[in-house]
Amino acid sequence: MALVALVLTAFSLAAPAAYAALAPDNSAATQVLTWTAGDGYMGYTSAPTTAVAGPATIVFENSAATGNTTGMPHTLTFDTSNPDYNTDVSLNIQASPSDSSAGRHTAEVTLTPGVYHYYCAMPGHMMSGELTVTAAPGDDTTAPDTSASVSGTKDASGDYVDSATVTLSASDSGSGVDTIEYALDGAAYATYTDAVRVSGAGRHTLAYRATDKAGNTSAVKSVSFTVVAAPPEDTTPPETSATVSGTKDASGDYVSGATVTVTASDTGSGVAGIEYALDGGAYRDYTAPVLVSDVGRHTLAYRATDKAGNTSAVKSVSFTVVAAPPEDTTPPETSATVSGTKDASGDYVSGATVTVTASDTGSGVAGIEYALDGGAYRDYTAPVLVSDVGRHTLAYRATDKAGNTSAAQTVSFTVVAAPPQDTTPPEVSASVSGTKDASGNYVGGATVTVTASDSGSGVAATEYSLDGGPYLPYSAPVAVDRAGSHTFLYRATDKAGNTSAAKSLTLTVVDSKPPTNCPETDDRSTVFAGTLDTGIPNRVTTNGCTINELIEDHRAWASHGAFVSHVEKLVADLRNQGVVDQREAGDIKKAAGRCDVGKVHSAHTER
Structure with a gap:
């Protein structure tokens, strides 16, 4: 046989790298x-x-x-x-x-x-x-090395009796051997795939050459020999073989039955007959393939005899027959889903993708088909993208391996063109209402009303921020009733994701009657825990009290732990109300834990 160098086909793998010498240029490997x-x-x-x-x-x-x-x-x-x-x-x-x-x-x-x-x-x-x-093919300029050997039974003169077998080989240390060719007795060159048997009596010359994958062809060599007729005596028994065929299950067993085909050949006197024995029974003449349908494990022994009386050694083949599963008469179950971006009317913008699934508990699904808008059925191999604008109906069905086809089902949907891209943010404005004094300040409180409009994709959300606090969703006019100067920021975002630049307004609320239900009075501009300044704005909360007034760090506390627990609960409520954000809530809790409120000192207790 020719020594043919095989080239490994490259394919992609994703796995972590191990230690090794890298290619000089760190380029991806080609194999x-x-x-x-x-x-x-x-x-x-x-x-x-x-x-x-x-x-x-x-x-x-x-x-x-x-x-x-x-x-x-x-x-x-x-x-x-x-x-x-x-x-x-x-x-x-x-x-x-x-x-x-x-x-x-x-x-x-x-x-x-x-x-x-x-x-x-x-x-x-x-x-x-x-x-x-x-070596890679492009670097190879050297032709392959070739050799030939002749084998067979020789007589006393060194001639080959009945036939001679010529085996060719070639090797190439560069790109590898591509083909070997031979020509017998001056005939045309033929491709060498297996040892050449020459049986005609007489003198023979077999020429040979090889070509590598870079296209280099070796010089022609030849081997000569003589074949003489074989003597009439045949002492060699026939060659025998057997194959088993039939429908196999997943375990490799044969469903319902197996057919055993026995073959025999004899290059001497010829095959006289073939015999077989099933599961230890008596030998019978083999005249046709043997069908074995009984469920269970089976062994079929076989042998052949040639016309000279030589009988081959017994060979055997074993296999298992299992009963066929119950007949499947139920078609597959099918379903379909439509996905894509919908507009307000439920129509699909730019395109819709239809995914069809099928299952079969019997013989299993053999295939799925679909037909779009009354067209011919096609094999379904992947989700179907429908991008043409208009109303569409996709019919689908499935067939199992037993040949049962489900009734066709349909799914209908509408595809609409995508609207022009919206890149313009909404228009936003705000107005303040309330009772003003002679200085233009709002007595007792003011109400801020925000409006937004968007002629493109439409307004998705409006937000506001009061006195540096986090932005909160705007759903109704905002009442500002805490005395003092206030800054109100507002903005809006449309459905295309465009957010307007923040706008602001300032107003001052005056009230000679401040809230009386706050635990204590504390108008410091930032939030304190004892003597520790958090730097967070001392905002007015939903009940009209400032954060500092609700912290009550001037109150006498039974213990430092009681004060810290009070602050933790308070900031959790303020976080839920949107008065502080997550970072600010964390900073206030940290300050409460580090301060001295509620701790007993040698000289005094901090209040």
Whole structure:
């Protein structure tokens, strides 16, 4: 047989990199070489034997998926100490199912022509092999080396009796052998795929040549020999073989029945007859393939006799027949869903995607079909995108492996064109109402009303912020009844995501009768916990009291823990009311924990 170098086809893998020498330019490898290991320690479960010089991704997997059920670690180590092999790749990957990569590792390397020796460095593991690397086709200018050998039965004169078999071989250390050709006795060249048997009596010459994958063809060589007629005596029994055919289940057993076909050949006197015996019974003449339909395990023995009386050794083939499952007469269940961006009317903007699913508890789903808007049915292989504007109806059905087809079902929907893109934020304005005094201040309180409009996608939300507080959703006019100067910010966002620039207004509220239901009076501009200033604005809360007044840090507390618990509950309520944001709530709680309110000191108690 020709020694043909195989090129591994590159494919993509995503796995963490292991330690190895990187390709000089760190470019992605053009080929992937995969080793796997399992429970065994006498050899890798799988390993490549050939590769092409250049960048390569080395994949080493020792996981449950590759047969490792014991958690045994293995390594993939390239030998760099033996001068009989390539030593330019330093690679030592240890993998086990329990490591951080679940036993799967990769490394990027650059291979050079020659042979690499690899092995498992774990003690007691007899796992090793060789990887032959050939040069890339574009770098090869040397033709293959070729040789031929003739085999057969010779007589005393050295001639081949009855026939001679010529075996050709070729090797190429560059791009690898592509084809071998031969020409017998001056005939046209033919492609060599297997040893050539020459049976005609007489003198013969077989010419041969080989071409590598870079297109280099070797010089023609030839081998000559003589074939003489075989003597009449036949002492060789026939060659026999058997094949089993039928429908298999998932376990490889034959459903309802199996057919055994026996063949025999004899190059001497010819086959006289074939016999078989089923499950230890008497031998019978074989005249046609044998159908075995009884459920159970079976063994069929067979033999053949040639016309010279030579009988072959008995061979056998074993198999299992199982009963057929109940007949499936129920069609698959089907359903469909439509997805996409809907407008206010429920129509799909720009396009809709229809996903069809089918299930069958009997023989299983064989295929799904769909028809759009009354067209011909097509095979469904992926969700169907419908982008034409208008009303659409998609019909669908499924067929199971027993040939049952479901009744067609339909789903209808409308696709509309996308509206022009909206890039303009809403228009927003605000007005203040209330009773003013001679200075223009609002007596007792003021009400701020915000309006927003958007001629594009429409207003999605309006927000406001009072006195530096967080923005809150605006749903109704805002009452500002705390005495003092106030700054009110407002903005709006449309459904396309455009947010208007924040606008602001200022107003002053005066009231000779401040709230009387606050625990204490504290108009400091920022929030304090004892003597610790948080820097957070001392805002008016929903009940008209400031944050400082509700903290009550001037009150006598039984303990520091009681004060801290009070503040934690208070800021949780203020957070829910939107008076403070998450960061501000956290800063106030931290200040309460660090302050001295409620602690007993040697000289006094802080109030």
